[in-house]
Amino acid sequence: MAAAVNSRLSKGIIGRLRLASQGLVGPGFNSAADAVRWMTAMQGQDLQAALWAVGQRVPGSRIGDVRSALDRGEIVRSWPMRGTLHLLAPEDLKWILGITADRLLRGMAGRHRELEISAADVGAAADAALQLVAGGSAASRAELFRAFERSGQSSAGQRGIHLLGILCQRGWLVQGPLAGNQQLVMAFDDWIKDSRTLDRAEGIAEWLLRYLRSHGPATERDFSWWAGIPLTEVRAALAEVKGQLVELEFDGTSYWLSPETAALLDGGVPGARTVLALPGFDEFLLGYTDRSLVVPPEHANRIVPGGNGVFMKTIVAGGGVIGTWARSATGRGAVVVPQPFDAVNGLRPAAQKSFELQAAKYRRFLGP
Template identity: 60%
Template sequence: MPAARTSLTPRVMGRLRLASQGLLGDGFASVPQAVRWMTAMQAQDLGSALWAVGQRVRGTAASHVRSALDAGTVVRSWPMRGTLHLLAPEDLGWILGITSDRLMNMVAGRHRELAITPDDINHCRDIAFKTCEILKTAEGAPGASREQLFQAFEEAGQVTKAQRGIHLLGGLCQRAWLVQGPMAVSNGKVGVQQLFVPFAEWIPESRDLGREEGISELLFRYVQSHGPATIRDFSWWSQVPLTEARKALAAVQDRLVELPFGGTSYWLSPEAAAMLDDGVPGARSLLALPGFDEYLLGYQDRSLVLAPEFAERVVPGKNGVFKRIIVSGGEVVGTWSRTVTGKTTGVVSEPFADQLGPAPERSFQAQGRAYLKFMAG
């Protein structure tokens, strides 16, 4: 007899998302493969982004993700929502072609407050290119650090205080003139900053997709990697207007599966949908995910996996800073933190209930050890 189709519940929907995101099973074979599959991974906090990749690529270490950034097989920039993401290099240009106009409209008010004009952006572009060329000629450096660019901007009369400098850099990256490249080295040590490099030098080959074709591909890949998800989830995630998102859905829906749940249409890949017949894995899984992970942040509506009454436990005061989360069987059941006592580093669970229970706590501690090993590697 064929297996009974799995009944849909929020936890099952959550586990389908875990599977789509490579968080169950074998995951991905390499860092670039994981990032390409996810299309764009939130990376405002680099340490969180490293672990987000590590959870999807078994047996890797933080140094492997940094090496991918150094080699340019993964890049970090501001492609959407005014925040940093990890992307495949060949994808950044065409995604910016879709999102940059809206991004610049979103920050226009702040730019007026900071007295940033289009001429200022163009001026800083010329300064940045010249600075990178000088450093390359004099030191063999592939790019310039944020501090070096800020100094060059200041010397040319471009104020960088009060966040004006980072908005200038963001504007250059959103126009595909600069991109963050290899990790910066300070005093012989790799820090958490990256060098800024000319886009065309760091990414010599980019895919060329028109807006309509690009939105259709972006939607298809989002659903593949994030499904089950709604069209509103995609519109929020990508900042593509809902009208254009719906048009794109009409173009690709024959390659996707519609899944009605709770009066809403969710979309997912045929491979993920097949799990409903074969058995959705991960019922006993427990993961210690970083703050800002796509598993939670990648959707407008997060209530499928995070009960609304616990939302402020993850984002205290709704301040936009996401704490690390514990995911059990597809449901966010708590947060966790890194602890340092003397020379000893550990992790501590902060469940929403009184405690995780003995077996889940053991699984969490195993995840914690994996995290500490990953970050040290």
């Protein structure tokens, strides 16, 4: 579709359109599996944050619902891109790894040399792991690392987790059901019975289309960074799928989104008064390489203090981040404390009331 320069666009409206495309405003999704499948991949290195990220998109859900979806294999958690854990639909993991794994592993080659992980070491670790989980068995991470040790592969320091990551990226292992707050490890084909097959060009085109539909308005550079796919391949894929998208121009940059989300510009973009308590690492922030549209640059350090890679929980109002929040205690006794960027005036009364409703929703999600 042709580009449109929309005089009504602003940073806030782009943020609200993203909330709509991600299911954070509007009807949301019927289940954890539906939410994850729509998003294609959701940041998941912090398990508790990932559970709440799904919960925010599934009205009325509880933490047990999302955990059960993991336990049943309706959603899976692995390292498909950027060397970081994500939640995915099980049928999508193998073909996405087929696109990303080689590049990911090449990018980690220097670190693997530091850890003295060779191809022979990976083979020995794979043999030990697959013997441990043969016949549909599941193993804890500690059991897996002991199996590595018995095969002559040290798991000390970060060596064990890097070996596990390699075996998952190669599609030999996958994280399966939960045991407390850790996931058990299983053989990939024992846990995921049905996997789609797409060639590289077809897969990138589908992935890009799904990303722009679920994350848009977003740019080709956003997707290139998010998925770890070279920009030249992204541009080739965009040429294939742009007829199914709407292009908007804002500040000289092209943003792409679904026709359904773009139609909200005519009927009224939701979320003007919506206040959300989002988890750290939520896709609303982590889904884009340029976050300045939704986070004022002067407050960026409040989101990732000291640039340490740990993203704080955020308060989003009207499509933009206006502060962070913290939690003490657990379950229904959790105390949720707002930390607005405007420390002098705090939250306005209406926003404070909305935030309190979000805090109550979060406590209900955590359960007793």
